[in-house]
Amino acid sequence: MLPKRVNQIIINNSDIIIKNWLKAVSEKNKDEYTSTISEEMLQSTNREFVNVIFKSLHEDHLTTDIEDFSERLVHLGWPLSYLTDGLTTFRRVVFDFILSQNEKIETDFFSVILDKVNGWVDPIITRLVNEYSGNWEHTVSLQRVALQELSAPLIPVMRNITIMPLIGTIDTERAKLIMENLLQGVIKHNAEVVLIDITGVPVVDTMVAHHLIQAAEAVRLIGANCILVGIRPEIAQTIVNLGIDLTRFPTRSSLRKGFETALEMTGRKIIRENKKKEIIEDIMKSIEKE
Structure with a gap:
């Protein structure tokens, strides 16, 4: 987990980090998703996404909210890239913010901090991707059965x-x-x-x-x-x-x-x-x- 001092910086400044992340992903996803998804739905899902991420930091472990969120995305038909791009952006935003606090964190620990941020974000990426893939495979399996029943009815x-x-x-x-x-x-x-x-x-x-x-x-x-x-x-x-x-x-x-x-x-x-x-x-x- 993150060193306690860095952990506290992220939690204490979660509002700023969330604001920076929402701005970054909104700009990135605007052209890609708003043609098929309303702006309100996109913003709502982005906020839910970042809350799921921060909840894992607050509770110091990966929560079942990750499973529920990935399952909901599959049902909505959103691509896996939404998750991976969002988490990659989140990693960059968090690290940039921590580095901006150079008067509070010694330069010698930057590489250590990077490793610790990755150590927090990477398990979330792995868990979300695995849950998304599992839910997607289950949904595709059900659809395949339904299509088979319809493809040759007697x-x-x-x-x-x-x-x-x-x-x-x-x-x-x-x-x-x-x-x-x-x-x-x-x-x-x-x-x-x-x-x-x-x-x-x-x-x-x-x-x-x-x-x-x-x-x-x-x-x-x-x-x-x-x-x-x-x-x-x-x-x-x-x-x-x-x-x-x-x-x-x-x-x-x-x-x-x-x-x-x-x-x-x-x-x-x-x-x-x-x-x-x-x-x-x-x-x-x-x-x-x-």
Whole structure:
């Protein structure tokens, strides 16, 4: 820890040091953060930051406030550089202030004082960075799980019929997730037909087609069928030009047509309202004849 005399100088002059630090970081961060963060929020966070730092000096140890502060920054989406730049600036401000008190501190002890200031600030930097990184990794992990759940959902729309709408690029990792969700979903929902809708997939190349065919084959092995829907003209042309064989994989241009096919495959069909009336009229006429 800092020598008692230096420690007391910092505490007794905390108002000046805080004022100098706030001025320095405000100038440094003004252009970088105020475009996305209000001036009031920035100033409020800066004051909270410096209070967390000084609390560790007052209590002579690192406090849990550091953990809470870093977690809050992660939730706000602030970069790690805000912490590291702020602490680097704080170190410089403290040392400059101590050196300005040269009538109170002997010149021979300047290097010692520098080491002691570093010995106070460095553990705070390490603790804040570690806490920030841990919180960030936890948040990213939760977001990754949420995105995975959304990236390949299997939606039951009718008994024995489910739909998997795909949006965005399909890479190897996502293809693996699609396969897993398909197989688990078919069993869970007792699906006989799965509609894979690629309307939102921008590019279907050989790799993507290969993954889709593999998924369809895997679903077929557990007793269900896949229908590929949402094939736009440009996608159809690409598939033909690449020589991709989809003969074992029923395809339809739209989800509506695919759904009608799925109904037929499960022994059902859509009867239009007018058609129903005609059927009823035919039945009534046949009864009247009898």
